[in-house]
Amino acid sequence: xxxxxxxxxxxxxxxxxxxxxxxxxxxxxxxxxxxxxxxxxxxxxxxxxxxxxxxxxxxxxxxxxxxxxxxxxxxxxxxxxxxxxxxxxxxxxxxxxxxxxxxxxxxxxxxxxxxxxxxxxxxxxxxxxxxxxxxxxxxxxxxxxxxxxxxxxxxxxxxxxxxxxxxxxxxxxxxxxxxxxxxxxxxxxxxxxxxxxxxxxxxxxxxxxxxxxxxxxxxxxxxxxxxxxxxxxxxxxxxxxxxxxxxxxxxxxxxxxxxxxxxxxxxxxxxxxxxxxxxxxxxxxxxxxxxxxxxxxxxxxxxxxxxxxxxxxxxxxxxxxxxxxxxxxxxxxxxxxxxxxxxxxxxxxxxxxxxxxxxxxxxxxxxxxxxxxxxxxxxxxxxxxxxx
Amino acid sequence: xxxxxxxxxxxxxxxxxxxxxxxxxxxxxxxxxxxxxxxxxxxxxxxxxxxxxxxxxxxxxxxxxxxxxxxxxxxxxxxxxxxxxxxxxxxxxxxxxxxxxxxxxxxxxxxxxxxxxxxxxxxxxxxxxxxxxxxxxxxxxxxxxxxxxxxxxxxxxxxxxxxxxxxxxxxxxxxxxxxxxxxxxxxxxxxxxxxxxxxxxxxxxxxxxxxxxxxxxxxxxxxxxxxxxxxxxxxxxxxxxxxxxxxxxxxxx
Numbered sequence: 001x002x003x004x005x006x007x008x009x010x011x012x013x014x015x016x017x018x019x020x021x022x023x024x025x026x027x028x029x030x031x032x033x034x035x036x037x038x039x040x041x042x043x044x045x046x047x048x049x050x051x052x053x054x055x056x057x058x059x060x061x062x063x064x065x066x067x068x069x070x071x072x073x074x075x076x077x078x079x080x081x082x083x084x085x086x087x088x089x090x091x092x093x094x095x096x097x098x099x100x101x102x103x104x105x106x107x108x109x110x111x112x113x114x115x116x117x118x119x120x121x122x123x124x125x126x127x128x129x130x131x132x133x134x135x136x137x138x139x140x141x142x143x144x145x146x147x148x149x150x151x152x153x154x155x156x157x158x159x160x161x162x163x164x165x166x167x168x169x170x171x172x173x174x175x176x177x178x179x180x181x182x183x184x185x186x187x188x189x190x191x192x193x194x195x196x197x198x199x200x201x202x203x204x205x206x207x208x209x210x211x212x213x214x215x216x217x218x219x220x221x222x223x224x225x226x227x228x229x230x231x232x233x234x235x236x237x238x239x240x241x242x243x244x245x246x247x248x249x250x251x252x253x254x255x256x257x258x259x260x261x262x263x264x265x266x267x268x269x270x271x272x273x274x275x276x277x278x279x280x281x282x283x284x285x286x287x288x289x290x291x292x293x294x295x296x297x298x299x300x301x302x303x304x305x306x307x308x309x310x311x312x313x314x315x316x317x318x319x320x321x322x323x324x325x326x327x328x329x330x331x332x333x334x335x336x337x338x339x340x341x342x343x344x345x346x347x348x349x350x351x352x353x354x355x356x357x358x359x360x361x362x363x364x365x366x367x368x369x370x371x372x373x374x375x376x377x378x379x380x381x382x383x384x385x386x387x388x
Numbered sequence: 389x390x391x392x393x394x395x396x397x398x399x400x401x402x403x404x405x406x407x408x409x410x411x412x413x414x415x416x417x418x419x420x421x422x423x424x425x426x427x428x429x430x431x432x433x434x435x436x437x438x439x440x441x442x443x444x445x446x447x448x449x450x451x452x453x454x455x456x457x458x459x460x461x462x463x464x465x466x467x468x469x470x471x472x473x474x475x476x477x478x479x480x481x482x483x484x485x486x487x488x489x490x491x492x493x494x495x496x497x498x499x500x501x502x503x504x505x506x507x508x509x510x511x512x513x514x515x516x517x518x519x520x521x522x523x524x525x526x527x528x529x530x531x532x533x534x535x536x537x538x539x540x541x542x543x544x545x546x547x548x549x550x551x552x553x554x555x556x557x558x559x560x561x562x563x564x565x566x567x568x569x570x571x572x573x574x575x576x577x578x579x580x581x582x583x584x585x586x587x588x589x590x591x592x593x594x595x596x597x598x599x600x601x602x603x604x605x606x607x608x609x610x611x612x613x614x615x616x617x618x619x620x621x622x623x624x625x626x627x628x629x630x631x632x633x634x635x636x637x638x639x640x641x
Contacts, residue, residue: 379460382459383461386458
């Protein structure tokens with residue numbers, strides 16, 4: 001599904017169009033050469049404001065390629081989530097440039113597979129595993145998570161030889177909020193009917209915005225908004241008014257699993273919302289400012305992230321309601337990675353919620369990083385659109 | 389004016405030609421390693437007016453033959469309503485997939501489910517199990533129908549199930565009991581899939597596996613509903629395509 005006119009300028013028009021990982025790598029290399037330590041991260045629960053407050057730059061570690069899975073399966077069971085296998089395989093084969101650049105690794109106990117995989121890679125680099133509370137509504141959860149964040153800060157201060165004052169964390173909270181407001185202004189162009197923005201553009205900017213300091217993003221945002229305004233003026237849109245609008249929810253999607261996004265697009269759909277940690281999820285909420293206890297404010301906000309590892313996870317349904325109201329999808333597609341039990345089981349609730357509360361057709365796609373199921377997925381997606 | 393539906397499945401390719409909503413031609417051939425050549429030979433001397441294709445090969449032929457494509461779900465829904473106008477649930481078990489489709493009163497697709505990407509519980513699974521038992525497909529079915537009791541088969545992965553069958557034979561269990569056990573295992577899996585869409589009468593059973601009387605009997609027993617097997621159940625997808633082509637290109641005729 002292309003734009004309605006030819007030769008639309010890419011939203012970030014640099015030498016890395018279509019290669020957001022290379023763009024991120026260049027950013028991190030530049031920061032590192034300026035003397036900044038690099039904190040490798042695997043998950044949306046990594047408290048970015050604290051990482052930045054100690055003067056580090058976060059790097060999202062490789063986890064999305066099929067090519068490293070065979071090497072991983074020499075050690076890990078085959079029946080494990082591809083994201084975990086791929087992550088491990090990248091390290092075992094020493095092929096993740098972000099890991100190579102990392103001075104320390106921040107990890108979280110989101111799921112059993114990751115937890116145990118972290119044990120197997122803990123000897124490569126200094127690593128801090130954060131014990132993530134999984135009953136976020138318990139009254140102790142916030143204090144427990146804040147305690148973990150404080151410990152992480154101590155670990156990074158020691159490892160990097162920097163210090164992060166409460167005032168620096170407060171500054172970073174404000175910078176995140178500013179970034180998130182800009183990102184939401186950007187996502188509003190995907191919410192338009194028809195959208196002015198392609199999913200791959202949202203994906204690319206989201207990937208850069210997760211790791212970059214807000215101040216470094218300003219020149220990019222300026223160009224992005226100028227372009228989007230021009231597109232609107234010229235009547236440029238993605239798909240047509242009648243292309244089915246798709247909200248994709250579920251596991252993180254990137255690299256080889258982006259095949260699902262491509263199939264949806266080839267079947268004539270336009271992806272208007274990406275409800276995943278690799279999409280819009282990290283930017284949707286703000287952190288409370290000037291509370292006098294910035295670590296507690298950070299802890300509160302991250303515990304609100306509705307990952308399926310949380311129970312109960314009513315927030316996911318509430319967030320979904322908001323996204324449906326904002327992006328007005330015609331269908332909900334859920335991507336579940338093989339052996340991701342928590343998303344797979346929760347899918348039943350999401351299906352009922354989409355169908356019963358919103359009267360939206362719902363399709364669950366269980367997949368991995370291989371391309372062996374592309375035609376099977378295509379049949380399902382085409383049938384979903386046929387049934388509209 | 390005639391309209392052609394082409395269902396390019398994993399095991400067989402089916403062609404149906406319709407004129408004014410009536411079937412004038414049915415053809416079928418094995419898919420082989422060269423489905424495009426098979427399609428061309430099936431289309432030979434067929435009155436080529438407009439073609440709609442479905443099945444796994446639909447995108448392959450799109451580049452070579454003058455045709456449009458629809459998903460199998462849409463094709464089977466249309467074909468099922470044509471042979472059984474009261475149909476509300478379609479079960480299709482083909483060579484490599486199982487589909488369950490629920491339709492509303494007007495025949496619109498309400499919901500659908502498909503088996504995951506492996507061939508567990510499909511026609512290909514039955515073929516491999518028959519081979520493991522040293523039987524032809526017909527004898528495999530007859531053997532299951534004649535069984536007095538069933539030996540349960542637990543693995544649904546085709547490769548593991550084959551090993552299980554071989555080790556069960558080695559333990560001296562009768563072939564008829566194993567054959568029935570295999571049919572029951574597939575039927576149970578099929579019923580689970582059907583229950584994920586809502587099951588409403590009337591139920592139509594299509595696809596090559598619908599030719600297997602033992603499967604029909606077992607699914608009916610577990611579902612507690614009668615199911616209808618149409619004449620020539622393998623043709624339902626191709627028929628649906630031919631009818632959709634008629635509607636699309638000739639406004640309903």
